[in-house]
Amino acid sequence: xxxxxxxxxxxxxxxxxxxxxxxxxxxxxxxxxxxxxxxxxxxxxxxxxxxxxxxxxxxxxxxxxxxxxxxxxxxxxxxxxxxxxxxxxxxxxxxxxxxxxxxxxxxxxxxxxxxxxxxxxxxxxxxxxxxxxxxxxxxxxxxxxxxxxxxxxxxxxxxxxxxxxxxxxxxxxxxxxxxxxxxxxxxxxxxxxxxxxxxxxxxxxxxxxxxxxxxxxxxxxxxxxxxxxxxxxxxxxx
Amino acid sequence: xxxxxxxxxxxxxxxxxxxxxxxxxxxxxxxxxxxxxxxxxxxxxxxxxxxxxxxxxxxxxxxxxxxxxxxxxxxxxxxxxxxxxxxxxxxxxxxxxxxxxxxxxxxxxxxxxxxxxxxxxxxxxxxxxxxxxxxxxxxxxxxxxxxxxxxxxxxxxxxxxxxxxxxxxxxxxxxxxxxxxxxxxxxxxxxxxxxxxxxxxxxxxxxxxxxxxxxxxxxxxxxxxxxxxxxxxxxxxxxxxxxxxxxxxxxxxxxxxxxxxxxxxxxxxxxxxxxxxxxxxxxxxxxxxxxxxxxxxxxxxxxxxxxxxxxxxxxxxxxxxxxxxxxxxxxxxxxxxxxxxxxxxxxx
Numbered sequence: 001x002x003x004x005x006x007x008x009x010x011x012x013x014x015x016x017x018x019x020x021x022x023x024x025x026x027x028x029x030x031x032x033x034x035x036x037x038x039x040x041x042x043x044x045x046x047x048x049x050x051x052x053x054x055x056x057x058x059x060x061x062x063x064x065x066x067x068x069x070x071x072x073x074x075x076x077x078x079x080x081x082x083x084x085x086x087x088x089x090x091x092x093x094x095x096x097x098x099x100x101x102x103x104x105x106x107x108x109x110x111x112x113x114x115x116x117x118x119x120x121x122x123x124x125x126x127x128x129x130x131x132x133x134x135x136x137x138x139x140x141x142x143x144x145x146x147x148x149x150x151x152x153x154x155x156x157x158x159x160x161x162x163x164x165x166x167x168x169x170x171x172x173x174x175x176x177x178x179x180x181x182x183x184x185x186x187x188x189x190x191x192x193x194x195x196x197x198x199x200x201x202x203x204x205x206x207x208x209x210x211x212x213x214x215x216x217x218x219x220x221x222x223x224x225x226x227x228x229x230x231x232x233x234x235x236x237x238x
Numbered sequence: 239x240x241x242x243x244x245x246x247x248x249x250x251x252x253x254x255x256x257x258x259x260x261x262x263x264x265x266x267x268x269x270x271x272x273x274x275x276x277x278x279x280x281x282x283x284x285x286x287x288x289x290x291x292x293x294x295x296x297x298x299x300x301x302x303x304x305x306x307x308x309x310x311x312x313x314x315x316x317x318x319x320x321x322x323x324x325x326x327x328x329x330x331x332x333x334x335x336x337x338x339x340x341x342x343x344x345x346x347x348x349x350x351x352x353x354x355x356x357x358x359x360x361x362x363x364x365x366x367x368x369x370x371x372x373x374x375x376x377x378x379x380x381x382x383x384x385x386x387x388x389x390x391x392x393x394x395x396x397x398x399x400x401x402x403x404x405x406x407x408x409x410x411x412x413x414x415x416x417x418x419x420x421x422x423x424x425x426x427x428x429x430x431x432x433x434x435x436x437x438x439x440x441x442x443x444x445x446x447x448x449x450x451x452x453x454x455x456x457x458x459x460x461x462x463x464x465x466x467x468x469x470x471x472x473x474x475x476x477x478x479x480x481x482x483x484x485x486x487x488x489x490x491x492x493x494x495x496x497x498x499x500x501x502x503x504x505x506x507x508x509x510x511x512x513x514x515x516x517x518x519x520x521x522x523x524x525x526x527x528x529x530x531x532x533x534x535x536x537x538x539x540x541x542x543x544x545x546x547x548x549x550x551x552x553x554x555x556x557x558x559x560x561x562x563x564x565x566x567x568x569x570x571x572x573x574x575x576x577x578x579x580x581x582x583x584x585x586x
Binding site for chain 2: 051053074075090
């Protein structure tokens with residue numbers, strides 16, 4: 001299967017703390033990968049490294065066969081990367097419609113049939129209007145989360161980096177987010193998710209990467225990861 | 239969206255079609271003002287109007303893009319000096335004033351480009367930009383202040399050191415021999431400023447305005463949606479410099495002189511104060527506050543009141559503490575709310 005993302009020995013220190021330590025991370029096209037680990041393991045830092053939001057000490061990032069370590073974040077978006085943040089970053093003071101327009105580069109509807117169908121499915125699933133003129137800050141929390149996901153898909157992204165997309169969501173809303181992720185996969189997207197919610201992970205994970213102290217600690221499918229004693233230990237602090 | 243729809247767009251006061259009446263009334267009242275004044279008073283009122291592009295330049299770069307710049311007065315000054323040098327040396331050419339205007343605007347834009355390159359492509363943090371732009375302005379003032387002497391003569395034009403450049407050519411229209419003065423100068427300024435206002439309002443209500451506002455709202459989010467925000471900030475900064483340069487050129491055509499003190503600390507703060515008092519996220523509000531505050535300052539100064547700066551400073555502090563959105567913007571929004579309440583009561 002084609003490797004869509006590949007990192008080679010990523011290293012990043014903040015002061016004396018190793019945020020990323022020789023991280024070799026590979027994701028295949030159309031995969032759903034979950035990245036888990038205790039707080040401070042380096043999961044969000046890995047995302048920031050993939051997007052060029054931090055300057056790496058060493059290592060390379062390859063996306064769709066292109067070495068992008070020196071690419072600006074905006075250039076990485078043009079390659080097809082899209083990212084949601086741990087704390088939701090939609091434009092709260094702008095209307096929902098403006099959020100979508102800005103994300104789409106003011107070319108809403110100018111998509112392939114596949115992308116258009118995906119967007120139609122997601123909008124139906126999330127059940128809110130993307131043409132609303134109400135400010136985004138008036139949206140309920142779960143709608144804001146979903147708005148951010150819709151925004152990055154509207155950029156044309158086919159590799160989604162979702163950082164804790166179910167934070168603060170109810171069980172039903174988490175289930176709907178899982179359905180959305182599966183829908184994205186069905187339409188050919190690659191999804192990498194950082195999450196703590198095990199119920200959500202169980203619904204979507206094909207492969208799991210466990211990070212610990214800045215490095216990749218373990219990789220495997222859902223069952224083997226959950227059964228791994230050492231993985232359990234790092235969560236329980238042994 | 240057509241130009242009219244863009245003019246009435248979402249990013250400024252006066253979004254409804256009915257607001258056109260207000261704009262028309264605004265323009266008409268400014269047009270008839272000189273009819274109740276003499277030539278001299280009309281020239282003075284022209285001074286209030288010509289500062290509007292300078293106020294709008296701060297509104298664009300700070301209110302809409304989130305970059306607080308104390309450097310707009312530097313571009314005002316550079317344009318004024320450049321006009322003086324170019325027009326002062328080319329008096330034998332036809333339409334030399336227009337060459338001077340073009341040269342003045344381009345000079346400011348070039349200088350702004352150099353500064354903007356270092357600010358935005360080096361990703362200088364937003365909070366440092368006010369300091370850097372103020373330092374840049376004061377350095378320019380210091381440099382100009384020491385340009386006394388004949389070694390600082392460019393062609394026929396002396397820079398003049400601290401006493402400044404004098405004898406700057408007035409504006410003439412190609413088909414009229416006499417320079418514009420009084421009513422004619424007033425209407426020339428009104429036309430120029432009105433065109434700038436309309437063009438800027440259409441721009442800010444377009445999709446480009448949305449992107450600029452998105453950068454203000456959340457620059458990281460905007461970058462991660464695929465916009466190279468360095469280029470956008472660069473573009474906005476240079477455009478704002480062009481706006482400030484229009485005021486600088488109109489100023490020297492008005493007074494026929496410019497001194498380094500026009501780029502000093504007090505001058506640098508003025509347009510920021512106008513924007514803060516008016517409401518920095520509204521072109522219309524700042525155009526009104528610019529007229530108001532320059533009239534206020536001019537009136538106090540001409541009456542020999544030494545406290546004009548203190549009054550202006552106090553107004554700025556009061557505005558920031560009591561009217562966070564600006565006095566004009568707050569008043570407008572309050573009147574709009576009252577209007578809607580009144581409408582509701584009438585419907586009931």
